[in-house]
């Protein structure tokens with residue numbers, strides 16, 4: 001329910017037609033219609049709800065994509081793969097069509113649109129969405145395909161906001177695609193969540209622009225499977241004084257994400273974010289070979305097989321092996337909805353810069369903390385603080 005003095009808010013998905021984008025949309029519509037429960041939504045837990053989050057029912061969804069398939073077709077494909085229940089689709093078909101009507105053409109780096117023009121166009125789409133639906137604010141969440149790591153050089157067009165403006169005005173295209181969307185969001189006054197390992201808001205020039213615009217942002221790369229397990233288990237070994245000697249991981253991915261990561265350049269971004277933190281959590285170097293394979297037959301299911309070799313008292317050698325088979329989009333979609341509501345609340349109370357939402361991410365922006373328990377405590381503390389303050393302007397400083 002919208003509060004008496006609270007307006008509706010928007011969720012803009014970059015990559016709206018992908019598995020995570022569609023599952024997030026179908027999930028939000030199904031929960032709103034009373035056709036699905038709230039299992040998996042972190043924001044429904046009392047410690048997080050204490051932040052005074054905008055209700056899930058208030059999210060108006062729109063987005064950008066370069067794909068042209070209809071959302072219903074994509075949803076039917078996900079239903080056929082067992083990711084979303086097929087039975088709910090007829091009941092939300094009209095709502096899905098409404099979301100479809102709010103989708104706009106994304107920026108295709110293979111096309112000939114200069115980035116300056118793309119930023120203006122994407123930003124105008126966001127402003128039009130906000131105005132047309134009378135939204136108080138809109139959060140932009142990147143759930144588009146993973147890009148290769150950015151080749152960021154010091155100086156040049158990315159040296160700072162002025163150099164970037166000049167390069168865009170001169171028709172240059174110096175930004176990674178994900179960062180084009182982030183710049184467009186900031187120009188439209190929208191906070192950002194980067195759910196992918198792509199550079200997005202992490203480029204120093206964009207960090208500076210968020211600060212200048214007084215906007216909060218969160219990232220990067222949703223923590224939904226093997227890395228989630230690592231961040232829960234590694235602190236256990238560390239606090240028990242057990243020495244981990246090697247942590248070998250093998251991942252099999254199907255679906256669109258798996259196909260994207262079949263390209264070694266794209267996979268490098270994912271391997272880099274997945275490798276974050278193990279040594280930091282264990283407190284010593286560890287041999288951690290990691291491998292990702294694309295196995296189309298797995299569809300939206302992701303399997304991680306891990307072998308942990310460790311040493312105990314008197315040098316006794318032991319091991320832990322686990323196999324995790326998770327439905328990727330079903331794990332990711334509730335986090336997208338949680339992060340959207342949390343980031344909208346952060347913007348409402350005037351927070352700026354990287355948000356302490358490491359609990360959700362493989363590569364937490366603005367933090368070196370990877371231990372799941374500590375990240376949870378940090379998130380709960382933030383929610384408690386923010387819950388005690390009012391709306392924008394009244395409270396920004398107090399919420400920090």
Ligand SMILES: NC(=O)c1ccc[n+]([C@@H]2O[C@H](COP(=O)([O-])OP(=O)(O)OC[C@H]3O[C@@H](n4cnc5c(N)ncnc54)[C@H](O)[C@@H]3O)[C@@H](O)[C@H]2O)c1
Nearest residue numbers: 015017018019020067106144145146196222256257328332
């Ligand atoms: N599913 C998870 O558990 C999980 C966890 C962490 C991160 N992620 C990340 O979320 C992202 C989405 O995953 P997915 O499984 O939905 O992938 P997907 O391949 O199903 O969807 C990606 C979507 O992005 C769109 N896209 C590609 N280029 C675009 C552009 N230039 N502009 C706008 N849209 C564009 C594609 O058309 C597609 O609809 C990936 O980057 C993935 O790494 C997923």
